[in-house]
Amino acid sequence: MQIFNVSESKEKALEEWRYYHNPNKAPFERMEHVSRPIIYGVDLDATEHEQKARSSKATYKLLLRDPTDNYFYAVELEDLPFLRPQSSLTKSPLPIVLGGKLTLQHGTLVSDGIVLLRKHQCAYEDPDPASELTKLLNEDIVPNTIDLLERLLEKTHPSGP
DSSP states (O other): OEEEETTSOHHHHHHHHHHHHOGGGSOTTOOSOTTSSOOOOOOTTOOHHHHHHHHHTOOEEEEEEOTTSOEEEEEESSOOGGGSOSSOOSSSSOSSOTTOEEEEOTTOEEETTEEEEOGGGEEEEOOOTTOHHHHHHHTTHHHHHHHHHHHHHHHHSOOOO
16 A cells, blocks of 8 residues: 655655656655666765665555455565565665565564564465556555655644744
8 A cells, every 4th residue: 555665854855756756856865766867976985785775775665455355564684575675666765566466474572552564474466457456556646645744743743823
């Protein structure tokens, strides 16, 4: 249903999503996504290996839904291969397209209502691109996620008197 990179702040995540939404408004310091058509600068000291290492340090929290429409969170305890694809076809900061199926094995740990994911205890199936759920979850995902992050930040840092 949703994927969050909990190894970065909400502010950093919001900046990342805004950059994907409109790279022309990105701050000058943005140099991570050299595959974009607009280049603001190049870090000549960073190797390709270092750039990949930054993205591989992500830890993901997933909002999932079970077959009886109960929602719950899951956090990866170790790197899950399906969240680290060789190439990203999502056209967003997400590592995968939303709407896939995650099957949990018997014995998967749960702590305080949060499922703790290990790669040998779960199996992932890619979403069906023709599925209504997949279309609904991924339609306008960039502006919707920007709106969600702005609301989350407003709750944690209210800008009132």
